[in-house]
Amino acid sequence: MKFLPSVEHPIRFSIILGLLLILVATIAGRIIYLHVFHHEFLAKQGDARAVRHIPIPAHRGVITDRHGEPLAVSTPVLTLWANPKELATDKARWTELAQALQLNPTDLAQRIEKNAGREFMYLARGLTPERGQSVLDRKITGVYAEEEFRRFYPAGEVAAHLVGFTDIDERGREGIELAFDQWLTGVPGQRQVIKDRRGGLIRDVQVKENAKPGKQLALSIDLRLQYLAHRELRNALLEFEAKAGSLVMVDVRSGEILAMVNHPTYNPNNRRNLNMQAMRNRAMVDVFEPGSTVKPFSIAAALGTGRWQPESRVDTGNGHFRIGRYTIRDVSRGGLLNLTEILMKSSNVAISKIALDIGALPVHKVMQGVGFGADTGLSFPGERVGNLPMHRKWGEAETATLAYGYGLSVTAVQLAHAYAVLANDGRNVPLSLLHLANKKPEGEQVIDPQIARNVMKMLQAVVEEQGGGGSRARVPGYHVGGKSGTAKKLASGGGYTKDTYRSMFAGVGPVENPRVAAVVVIDEPSKGGYYGGLVAAPVFGRVMAGALRMLNVRPDNLPAEVDTTAVGAVRGGRG
Template identity: 35%
Template sequence: MRSSSSRSRAPSAGPLRGERIRLWIVGATLLGLLATAGVRAGHLQLRKAAELRDRAARQHQGQIEILPTRGAIYDRNGRDLALSVPGWSLFADPSALADRPEDLARLAAVLGYTEAEVRRKLRAGGKRFAWLKRGLSPQELSRVREADIPGTGLAQEPLRFYPKRSLAGQVLGFVGADGKGLGGLEFRFDRLLRGREKRVLATRDARGRLLLRNAPDPLEASGGSLVLTIDETLQHIAEEELARAVEASRARGGVAVVVEPGSGEILALAQVPPFNPNDFAASRAEDRKVRAAVDVFEPGSTMKPLFVGLLLDRGKARPGERIFCENGKWPVHGRVIHDHKPHGWLTVEEILRVSSNIGVAKLSERISPEDLYTGYRRLGFGRPTEVELPGESRGILPEPEGWSLMTPKTLAYGQGIGTTALQVVGAFAALANGGQRMRLRLVREVRGPGGETLERAEPEPLEEAFSPATAARLTRILEGVVGPEGTAPQAAVPGFRVAGKTGTAWKVEGGRYNPKKVWASFVGYVPSRAPRLVILVAVDEPTKGPRYGGVVAGPAFREIARRSLAYLGVAPEAPVARAENAPRPGRAERAPASAEAEPGTMPDCRGLTLREAVRVLGRAGLLEEARLLGTGWAAHQDPAPGMRVEPGTRCTVVFRPAFGG
């Protein structure tokens, strides 16, 4: 009995133990799963929190680039020519508008676009950001704010503004919607003026509108600035008188350039038709370029005094010698050279006064092709002036190897050569200042974002184009051009001597000259014996009345000169007849006592000899940093008299010969 009862109890312990084991395994498994889930959750909580936050933030915010505030452009007296003003631009989140065609239609209506244009702008941006329109007009801004479309936002950006409208428009250039300079000085100095883009955050609020955070002050300049050589008043005078000349002759257009001969600084550069950079999209590409630097034309008779100067310098001609001018018609090398009027024997002086083609063509036989080519190159032809403008042309001056027997003769009267207006005025500036060709300048000073001076341009002599004696002789000859027997009495300026030359050049079309289309020009300097201004006026395709340079361009030269000299305070000269002991024309009355200045103050060197200027600069403690250019008497100085001069600042004094009268 005992054994049977023992056998019957033994099996009952096994199932209980197995159930416990199974329960334990299940529990352990559940605990393991829970622990794994906890670890995973902790991992997500601790290790991925930043990533998840960033992902969520990206769904509600993004970065955009705001245009930098371009630096200003000033005239030589600090007057605003180009500046930045606050403006508004509209941007959008393309993903927020993708499935909302009704909002796309509203945007199109607000901005004056088609829906296709709105979609194209959204596609052109990124996944989270696209510009819809930059530089909203006040009316557009009002409509955008009233519409309050979710997924869009407004950014305050600087806009380029030209307060004088079309004044010097081509010189200044213009700026595109993306803030990049696209013409003129805006393009040439874009990197300096533009500065760096600024990144700001755009976040979406509860209503889906995009808002900007940490937006910069739109008027806080990040770019540098420019101070030009242009004088706003002289620019206005040149533009006004040029427009009158173009209108009076019903011409296609024209250019006018005013240069200070002693320094090479361009005081005015005018052009007709004008160009308003505030509305550049409404203009033609042809009207946006600086024609004085880009357009190449045959200068015609304005080359004659420059050619004669080369002969005088080499002793190949004398002002009083006589040349037979064939009574107006000279067959040579299978061609015929004509004069406007028939002339017999003429002196070299008379050849220039009446502008005889035959006279200078005969004189061309006295100079070798190599010397003529080298002389024209020294005057700046066939190479750019390197003025601070984009796209400047070098002109056309063929090398002697390709010349025919006729080439020197046509080059003597300005055919077979292509020049720009700036090249011509630069050559006459050399004639006016006593023979020294100067680098032409449009930029006087470059400043950093904080207004600090980074670079200041100084007068830069390039090479001697003429000897001072030749320049003086040519000046006396060219004074006769504006006399009663000359070709430009219309260019005479009351109260002042003027030296200059007319030009009437046929245009070339299809490889042939078209006498119906001409450039009519006059270039000269005033007062001729102590020049303050060199002025070129060139009118393109006059169609009304006589089309000669003296008739078309002479009156504009006269008025630009008269008004400019009055503005600059240049007193009219004394009558030509003067006492023997009167001071010679071309030099100021010298008053050394008044030229003295306190140490550190710029003295008045004008009218002093080189030796006298050295003395007064030395007494002012400025001689060590002084730059003295040229010979004769001081005609130009920088800084102006009485200005305080900081240590290390360079002073420049330019001297010119005094032309005897």
């Protein structure tokens, strides 16, 4: 028997069949439409679920000294992070992960559980590529890596106060790193990749945008001089058991800062046990009364009025001079002194009488011209400008104390700049922390050139002639000039401390063709003396000697040359 399909309700069957055909046609049409005419929509939807854009880190610009020696560089590192939700599925391997990261297993477990509702947490940052890869090779679920850069400082503590440092995200936090953060910061790039739903990399598609590294920055300092200054300042602090110290060296011609060191200092590569006091760039942040180191500028002011000449004399009497209820004293009696001898004896009495004769305004004008109480223009974070007082009516006491360095405050950088102005024939050239290459900065004439040269000769006598207070600053083979200073420290409650001092020496070398101005400040020496000529002058002498040799400055104070012809004749006769 042959059976044939039968349809009891042919109309209903036809309707259902028609609907099915329409549905199939609709689906097929939609598929064709999406794949042929609206392909971009599907591509976008697919990309949204699989395509990711990973940032390409850009390394920070290199900081170098004037000769290209690196002071701050960025090295590649790996940062490991985890998805706590995924880590929770492989709890048995938490201990293994902790051991690989050298972490406490209990602490890591607590962190994972605390962040269980999140999809991101840092495991370790700044690992070396080798160490980071060794953790990734364990294939622990939920552990991923990200490429970053870490800042490294080859000069370490020697240039720490000047260069500064960055945080873990390579943002400038101190020093040059902060001041020039925008210049040094690079622009990250972007890489397109395809990942699976668990975040695993399937394919590296393309680089969408290349990373742009930060710009290089060449500082004005000479790393050789920086090491020299660091060593000599440290040795002086140890010898005299001092609290702190600063040393600044300036190129007289260009205004470039060749060296700037402070003690105590710190290692910017390891800041775990960092003492905040050690981070202060004292040369720019600490202000102090400069004492006798400003007397050359008072002498320059006197010569500028025309009322005084280098050979003019002042009677210092018994070394005491009373102004109202104040008595000004000299350390040693000088009698009748000319202007050179006033600097050699560092007579407070004589310089006070000169200031009272010419008035405070000429002295103030010269000090203002060389940069006291003014911004240096270096734009260094936290730098202070000190204080150069300006009274509506100058009393005798204020006039006298200004002339011998009390009642005003300066930084070590400002004092070094002032001596550079004096050595540069009285021309004030702006300071610079950046290497100027062959650029010739313009300056302003603030002291008559002949007066500046006369004062420089006086400073040479302070160092080289018998009875001068700077004999310990002598430099073999060179004529140098300078002035020592000793100032009592201000007490926190007002007035001066009883027995704490700052010892200073400021000077220039060579005198005939000045190249370098340097200032040494020793804070609170407690052993072996405290006078600037005893404590700070020898540091100046050693640093200046090394600097002039390193800079290939021709000696100008050598003994008379031996007549080699005559020597040869004598030897020949004996032979």
